Amino acid sequence: MFGNFARRSLGRAGPPLRRAAGVQVGAHPGAYPGAFRGKSREAGGRVRAAVSQPLLSEALQQVARAVPSHSAIPILYGIHLRLHRDGITLVASNSVMTIRTELCRSDTGASTAPIPDEGPSLVVPARYFIDIVRKLTSGPVLLELEDRKTLTVRSGDGLFRLFGLDPFLFPETPRMDRAKWQLTLSNELLKSMIRQVAFAASSSEARPLLSGVLCRYDGRHLRLVATDSVRFASRTSPVDQPFGADAYEAVIPGKSLSELGKMLDEQGETTIVADDAHIRFQTASMSLYCSLIHGAYPPIDKLVPSSSIADVTVDTKSVLQAIERVTLLSGEGSVVRLRTNPQQAIELISGTTEIGDVREEVRTESMLGQPVAVSFNGKYMIDILRAVSSASVTFRFSDKLGPIVAVPVEQGPSSLYLLTPIRTAL
Amino acid sequence: MFGNFARRSLGRAGPPLRRAAGVQVGAHPGAYPGAFRGKSREAGGRVRAAVSQPLLSEALQQVARAVPSHSAIPILYGIHLRLHRDGITLVASNSVMTIRTELCRSDTGASTAPIPDEGPSLVVPARYFIDIVRKLTSGPVLLELEDRKTLTVRSGDGLFRLFGLDPFLFPETPRMDRAKWQLTLSNELLKSMIRQVAFAASSSEARPLLSGVLCRYDGRHLRLVATDSVRFASRTSPVDQPFGADAYEAVIPGKSLSELGKMLDEQGETTIVADDAHIRFQTASMSLYCSLIHGAYPPIDKLVPSSSIADVTVDTKSVLQAIERVTLLSGEGSVVRLRTNPQQAIELISGTTEIGDVREEVRTESMLGQPVAVSFNGKYMIDILRAVSSASVTFRFSDKLGPIVAVPVEQGPSSLYLLTPIRTAL
Structure with a gap:
């Protein structure tokens, strides 16, 4: 399965295909007839999706890492939810980092109702949505979007309505049509490299470049470097690619990279894709997009003393x-x-x-x-x-x-x- | 062993006898000759005690519950440490609640050096003392008091000196010479009664009595009651005493009682002793003293509606x-x-x-x-x-x-x- 990611053409890769089971999208009630009371989509513009509580809760925990704790832009406190033909898309963003997960439509039992490719979407308050779903019992959860204003969540004998915001102001997920670099490596290696380096990045924004982690690839070795000018950390590891990869250098925001490090499972692989403005880390369960920090990283090769006493x-x-x-x-x-x-x-x-x-x-x-x-x-x-x-x-x-x-x-x-x-x- | 507590005469019971092993007090180095460099007690007024790190750390964690997080009285941020003939006494107090633990002198290998009954004492900064001891390796720890100003802590190849305060201003542990009531009950029962009732006490000090838990004993049943005037909780349990016990009623600070509930092991027993001003809860590992809240608790018997619709x-x-x-x-x-x-x-x-x-x-x-x-x-x-x-x-x-x-x-x-x-x- 991971081989597919590596062999995909560059550019906007499709959503990862984990969680293929468990989601049903459509205008018909599918497996949960008793839970349906509203009009069908044809009659009133409602779209519904059914998903198992543990999958939805896990997906929400992942995107939650991108929800800012403080922001001047209120819509960023929300999670962008879209119900579409292929399943459910959840996106959160703090404007530097965007995390996107896909809960895919089940191959079995899927509704035949005509759901548009894009489907309706709504930005719902993140904290409430996450807390509600976490506290639901572990059975099926039915999500329903109505009139672009309200998300209805049904589970057991409970019915929640969350008032949302129009996604118009929500930051768009970077399209990355013109990717210029791609690399696939094991989560285990990437996680350990991030852990060993990212802590040394500056937590201050006074010198934006130092708040980032330098990522340098020479065709054979990947090197991560971070420094806040008092301390410096560097880790190099051989990373061979079956189809080769070009040399590359960019500065990635340190905080976003640290979040990625915490999210990565030890198993599996991550595919990294970059264009001039963004970098995307794609695992089996989510995609994390990051704005790159532009500018010349301070020269690092002369920092290491040539001799010791x-x-x-x-x-x-x-x-x-x-x-x-x-x-x-x-x-x-x-x-x-x-x-x-x-x-x-x-x-x-x-x-x-x-x-x-x-x-x-x-x-x-x-x-x-x-x-x-x-x-x-x-x-x-x-x-x-x-x-x-x-x-x-x-x-x-x-x-x-x-x-x-x-x-x-x-x-x-x-x-x-x-x-x-x-x-x-x- | 617990039967002894119940049969002891009222008044100031001796320290609990758990942790009988592991402490050595004396002017001679005992088992750790390499750690000693200073003068002997006879020559310079130093007193030393050796204790195993896990025991000392556990004892410090217990008394730490009485150290206030905010206080206008700086000395309360300290732990009162005394090295005496029978071992080590640790006391912390937030002026309402006092917790005292005893680390007893080992019967084996004890020094024969003449240590005074009372011994020297010092109030050392609680947070630093606790953090240091927690991070020490699990071997023996040597404590040394010198000139009523400095506590020296030795462990392995480390030597810490903590500057302390004179215990003169530290609140005295209540003497409770005129105890008028005593009761022994299992930790399991006491812990569950506290958990089921104490949460309902008021967290505000506006009506001091409502911040307390009413404790009422009629000779056969113990009842705990708490209310903040919006909610009310009551639990009654039969508690028979082998030697009988008088009826009793008092109001105990709710926060202190909640701390006690968290500290109690499920095993073992607690002996409760009270006089007019204080109540003491004594377990195998510590004594918790509390000031009682004086005044008439609101009448509770008329609160429960006599009929229901x-x-x-x-x-x-x-x-x-x-x-x-x-x-x-x-x-x-x-x-x-x-x-x-x-x-x-x-x-x-x-x-x-x-x-x-x-x-x-x-x-x-x-x-x-x-x-x-x-x-x-x-x-x-x-x-x-x-x-x-x-x-x-x-x-x-x-x-x-x-x-x-x-x-x-x-x-x-x-x-x-x-x-x-x-x-x-x-």
Whole structure:
């Protein structure tokens, strides 16, 4: 099934075909005659679809990730619902990221009533629609659109009417007719690459490019890079394509990519399609569209110091837990001081004059070079060490002002983290 | 072991004896010689105790429930720690509720160093102390008090110093020398009684008595009652005492009682001791002290309507879930309208003009009397139905302005809930 996605022509791929069963669209009641009381479509312009509650609830949970928690555009608090010949389409958007899922019409028991290709649509209040469907019993749910104003939801002995908005103002899903790049890779790899890199993107919009993740493909390797100018994360992985793929480079909004990472199952594949303005991640159950961030990403190749004065290898879990504890007492600035000591250990020191202070020691697996004493942001280092999936990590220290380099030992040079030290009076 | 509690003389019972192993107190390093670097107690006034990390962390989690989230008295953000001859005492207080746990000195391997009966104490910042201990590895933890200013925590290769406050200003644990009432009952019963009643106490301090739970014992039955004047909950249970117990009545702060309910294990027993000003709940692992609320609780016996115009019995889970769904669309006032219909069902209706509306039907198990139409606060009814542990519930309707009575069918008259209807224009 996934092979089909990869072999599809570029451009606007059709909706994914998971959830092929369980949806019925039509003017006739189909399997739930008792639930129908209204006029038929022919008589009054109503269109109905029946879908099982768990499928609808799962699909709504997915699109919910694109509903903004705060927005100046009220219609974005809604979910765009369309009942059409092929099933039900649900779309949510925060104007940067759009998530679309399709609940496809069942091959069996489908109504023969003439439903238009496009079908009617309505923007319904997301929070209420999601909460209602989640709390319904797990039987069939009947959706009915009437006069482009009201969504009726029937389930068991319950009947809900939600007043919606005209979809006229809702952001259109990008058409992506002129796709120029396509790549298919396993969810497992994509999820781990996002987890290892996206946290380092800036959460501020002051420099929009730094809020993004650089995605670079050279025909053989995919590399993701993020930096907020204090910390830097990079992961490279070989990704071969059966039909080849061109080189490509773009900057993807970091928050949207993090949401994608959380949504991805470990199983299955994702097909990535990009044009000049947008990128689409398509899995078996949904499509996530993202606006690209335009501009020249800062040069990254010169960031890594060419030499080091000391290399220290430690157990990742031990040093992570020690820094987590030390950072508890580091106060607002999260300043942690690291010092090598001659007994094959590093000391981690922090504290504030009000609460208290702390010293932890972590034994090293190997230690080469000169003695080192350097301060850094403990929370940033915790983020880096949590992203490392290697059992050991090597810190390379250049000099007091150069960045600390962290290399996960098992992954070799394919993963790389940098953290700029903090100058202190110590 | 629990029989001992019941047979103990009234007054200040000794600390509970759980956690008898795992604590060592003394001036000598005991089992952790490498961790000691300071002077011995004889030389400099230091006192040390060793305790296993899981025990200390669990004890801290318990007392943490009494640490206020907001307080005008800074010292209440601390935990009062005392190292003494018998072990370690931890106390936290929000000035209404005080929780005290004892980590007892191990019978084996105890130090013979002369530690004073009372021992030194310090109030250490609760949040930091708890977070540090929770994140320590599960080995032994060494606590050391020095000069009444600093708590030193050693674990593995880590050394933490927390700057504390003088306990002078910390609220004293009530002495309760003149206890006048004592009762022992199973945690399981006490926990379920609290869960079924305490939610109905007022969360406002406008009428302090209504923020409390009335506790009434007649020599054979214990009854808990709470009301915020709109809803009312009552549970009665037979509680026989091997040595008898006098009749008793007091009003206990509802929030403190709810915290106790969450803390109680299903196993074990709780001994309740009260004097004129305080009540103490003592379990195997902790003591919770509460100030009583003084004053005359409103008369409760006349609240229950003597007759009803209709009795309707429904499945508790079905009606709860239906009201949960209906309340989703009920807006800020949470107004839900209930109407009996001739087809042996109740209709539940709600809605707002902005979002939408809803009608649910719940089939009844039995329906007697006249047709009924009444409105109520849906969230309050949800709280009541969640507290009901019976599979079926009977609603008794008196008239439009009298309270709706809810009686859990299996529990008979031992549980009773009232909810005042809302007058609506409908």
